[in-house]
Amino acid sequence: MKARVTVTLKTGVLDPQGKAIEGALRSLGVDGVDSVRQGKVFDIEIAGSDKAAAEASLKLACEKLLANTVIENYRIEIA
Amino acid sequence: MKAAVIVFPGSNRERDIGRALHQATGREPAYVWHADHDLPAGTDLAVLPGGFSYGDYLRCGAIAGRANVMDAVRAHAARGGFVLGVCNGFQILVESGLLPGVLMRNADLRFVCKMQHLRVERGDTVFTNAYTPGQTIEVCIAHGEGNYIADPDTLARLEGDGRVAFRYCDANGTVGGKANPNGSLNDIAGIYSDKFNVLGMMPHPENLIDPLAGGTDGRALFESLAVRAAA
Numbered sequence: 001m002k003a004r005v006t007v008t009l010k011t012g013v014l015d016p017q018g019k020a021i022e023g024a025l026r027s028l029g030v031d032g033v034d035s036v037r038q039g040k041v042f043d044i045e046i047a048g049s050d051k052a053a054a055e056a057s058l059k060l061a062c063e064k065l066l067a068n069t070v071i072e073n074y075r076i077e078i079a
Numbered sequence: 080m081k082a083a084v085i086v087f088p089g090s091n092r093e094r095d096i097g098r099a100l101h102q103a104t105g106r107e108p109a110y111v112w113h114a115d116h117d118l119p120a121g122t123d124l125a126v127l128p129g130g131f132s133y134g135d136y137l138r139c140g141a142i143a144g145r146a147n148v149m150d151a152v153r154a155h156a157a158r159g160g161f162v163l164g165v166c167n168g169f170q171i172l173v174e175s176g177l178l179p180g181v182l183m184r185n186a187d188l189r190f191v192c193k194m195q196h197l198r199v200e201r202g203d204t205v206f207t208n209a210y211t212p213g214q215t216i217e218v219c220i221a222h223g224e225g226n227y228i229a230d231p232d233t234l235a236r237l238e239g240d241g242r243v244a245f246r247y248c249d250a251n252g253t254v255g256g257k258a259n260p261n262g263s264l265n266d267i268a269g270i271y272s273d274k275f276n277v278l279g280m281m282p283h284p285e286n287l288i289d290p291l292a293g294g295t296d297g298r299a300l301f302e303s304l305a306v307r308a309a310a
Contacts, residue, residue, distance in 0.1 A: 016184050065145060068138055070181050
């Protein structure tokens with residue numbers, strides 16, 4: 001099974017990298033950009049076909065390592 | 080004073096910390112590999128040195144914060160043992176849950192490497208008893224992710240309990256403004272745990288222990304620990 005975990009900064013957490021990208025897009029003349037927040041994407045191959053078990057493992061992975069839940073949210077998608 | 084310096088793949092300041100400890104205590108620390116499960120028997124102080132553990136992959140300190148040896152460091156801290164984390168060591172302490180908050184990318188996105196003044200907030204802890212409270216010291220900083228952030232409740236608790244160890248200031252001791260090199264909330268350069276036995280700080284006191292290297296203002300931190308251990 002293929003899974004995708006997306007980690008994003010929580011609302012209200014200052015994201016200097018996102019701000020810099022936002023500024024760069026403006027200076028490149030890309031119109032209509034209100035704001036940019038940078039995050040991370042993890043593409044993960046899961047052994048077996050038990051979706052519930054995969055979801056549980058991925059949740060553990062997020063809580064233990066992939067996200068710092070002080071400042072980040074995560075979203076798990078399993079194909 | 081029995082000290083153990085934890086070495087992760089990518090640590091690079093362990094020898095400097097070792098030198099500073101040796102100078103202050105007369106003893107060479109033990110060097111403990113990250114994959115070990117225990118600290119040497121009788122360890123008083125565990126030190127997490129600076130560097131780029133695991134190449135700063137994922138988040139600075141994230142992977143090191145979950146290494147085998149960190150369970151031993153957590154148990155040591157829970158017993159009241161002393162823990163010092165410098166620079167990447169501070170990042171590892173927040174990632175491992177031993178200290179609250181998080182160290183984000185510097186506000187101006189630049190790696191900053193320079194001499195920096197700090198105000199020593201209190202002189203009654205095991206780490207700072209050889210300083211006077213309010214003293215301005217000059218050490219150095221070298222980091223890209225030193226921007227200390229915590230939620231308002233955590234920040235209020237840190238301030239209310241007097242757990243800020245050092246703040247960024249200028250040569251006159253004036254805190255904040257342009258003297259803040261990375262955007263840290265409340266100009267925080269270092270914090271203590273609730274029992275004051277764990278200290279995490281971004282600046283490098285171990286760099287400033289020899290006049291040849293530009294100053295000796297970092298010495299008192301290691302002397303503080305040595306005094307405490309001898310008492």
